[in-house]
Amino acid sequence: MSLIVREGTTILDFTFQDLMKYHGPGFPGGVAHGYTAMQVALPQLAPDVQRREVHVRTAFRGPGGRDANEMVLRAVTGERYIVTPELEKPERGVVLERYVWEFSYRGNTVTVQLRDGGFVIEEFIALGRKPDRTAAEEAHLTQLKQEMTERLLRKDATEVYEIV
Numbered sequence: 001m002s003l004i005v006r007e008g009t010t011i012l013d014f015t016f017q018d019l020m021k022y023h024g025p026g027f028p029g030g031v032a033h034g035y036t037a038m039q040v041a042l043p044q045l046a047p048d049v050q051r052r053e054v055h056v057r058t059a060f061r062g063p064g065g066r067d068a069n070e071m072v073l074r075a076v077t078g079e080r081y082i083v084t085p086e087l088e089k090p091e092r093g094v095v096l097e098r099y100v101w102e103f104s105y106r107g108n109t110v111t112v113q114l115r116d117g118g119f120v121i122e123e124f125i126a127l128g129r130k131p132d133r134t135a136a137e138e139a140h141l142t143q144l145k146q147e148m149t150e151r152l153l154r155k156d157a158t159e160v161y162e163i164v
Contacts, residue, residue, distance in 0.1 A: 001157070003038055003072050005051040012051065014072050016153060023067040029124075029145045030064020032152040033114070037065075037101040038072060039157035040112050045105040055080040055104040059087040059097070089113065095120050101161075112161040119151050119160060 003014045016035050023031050042049050054073045058065065061083055066076060075081035087100045092113075099114030114120065124144045127137060152160055 001039060003035065003042065005042070005049050005054075005072060007051050012072075019068045019071050022071040023064055027062055027064030027067075027145065029120075029148040029152065030060070030062035030066075031068045032064070032149045033060060033062070033099060034065035034068025034101075036152055036157040036160045037112050038068070038103070040161040040163065041101065041103040041110040044110040044163065045103060045108050049105055052078055053105055055082075057082045057084055057087060057102040057104075059083070059085060059089075059100045061098065065101075087111075092116070095122050095125055099161075100164075111164050113164050115160060115162050117155075117159070120148060124148060 005012050005014075016032065019031050019035055020028060042054070045054070051073045054075060056069050056073065056075045058081075066081065066083075069081055070076040073080070087102060088097045089100055090097050096114055096116060099120065100111065101113075102109060102111045104110075121144070124141070127133065127141050127144065130137065133141065
């Protein structure tokens, strides 16, 4: 399923592969998180979302998620993209606490969070936050990113992110 938004009267249709072309190879999992979060949230806001009117707040810090939202919504350059620890949910544990996104459009707000379905694993979080990784650790982290991306995209977005 692709993401469909409008810019004025023009319909824009974005696939995951489109977002990866914009982002590059660095953080495919983050792109997949941004993509699936938008797939769940945007249809709940309106059937016909004007991309430059959507505001995003998230606890997710990664560049892949940021780039996904920038390409689809132009939210970063429009200064409508805010990363805030205020949305973190530490009660969900270190693996899930930052996978929270809030999308607002014309007075409507939808918040989505990652389901506890094994999409992100503790090893990925620990290695990703480790300073001064070795070359072998970097290679393993790259593998873990790809595996996470595949887990996220293998399911329907509503099985990955839930509305809260």
